[in-house]
Amino acid sequence: MTDPAPTFPLRLRVNGRNHQVPVTADDTLLDVLRRELRYFSCRETCGLGLCGSCTVVVDGRAVSACLAPAFVQDGADVRTAEGLEDSDGLHPVQQAFVDEQAFQCSFCTPGFLMSVVAMLEDDGAPDPEQALTGHLCRCGSYRQIQAAVDRVVCERTRSAGCAGSPAHAADRSTPETEETR
């Protein structure tokens, strides 16, 4: 029989609260968040960094927690979907998802939220396509998610024409023009 894996203390700041937790060398950040700290909004689906459902924001960057070794996160500032809401209510990204009903089963939603939050807080111009590419939604609520993200990007950049989000209009597609090349 092998001895239990040795643990060492990891200092982590999660949603503004400091923690010190014992981790082993093969723990991932996801293990620490779920098992030790009980942040259940980050969810493991593929364990390969392909589905996006475990995405959290680490030091301002969206990270797949299932791939991030815990031991290199010492001193990191981690944010999960639990930390988005404050006393004023939902985070604008959460509110946009609610307004557009951008979920059905909502298993993937926290991952989407955290990627969008990281995208908005990044200095560069928001690139929703890049931010959302690594996320899968098996319910297929992609159009509503896209609408929610477009809405929040639009509000953030204050460009014209934010209001008329068409996601739940009776017919939300634009008439297509056909051309012959």
Next chain:
Amino acid sequence: VITKSRRGTLSGNGSFVTEGGLHPETGQGIASDHWHQGAVAAEVDVDTATGKVTVRGLRAAVYAGTVVNPVNARMQIDGSVSFGLSHALFEQLLHDEGHPANSSLSEYAVAGLGDLPAVLEVSLIEDPDNPEVHGLGETCLPPVAPAIANAIADAVGIRLRDLPMTAERVLDALEESR
């Protein structure tokens, strides 16, 4: 690039009468209590050099009975169309002596946001004379793959009989048809 021009309206009429019910003594028979009616039209680009199929548009219509929750009903059909697209073009479970051989997302492709067509329209057709409430789950999933296959046949003249309609299969069929 050859783009086929489309003008006017595509419409179709048909009727389908189902018979079912359970035998009163044996309990055998067709147990469904009602049937789902959904139809999908697809518009595709086929790259004849690589075999890649890009779906430009999917239009789905479903006979929805009386819709109780329009937002969720629409999302359910939206979801079934994207699921159907994924199943038509990407998803293939391989077996090795009865065991799944590609049981992780690194080997099993699922449609993501970038794979959805630019045009995705859903119509929920209600019958004002019929207050019946239908189940709407995944109603438009089955017709997506045949719609895409028909669109491919119309575009490049090949009949694909296997799912998913991957670039390899399209190329092979193109090769055979030459």
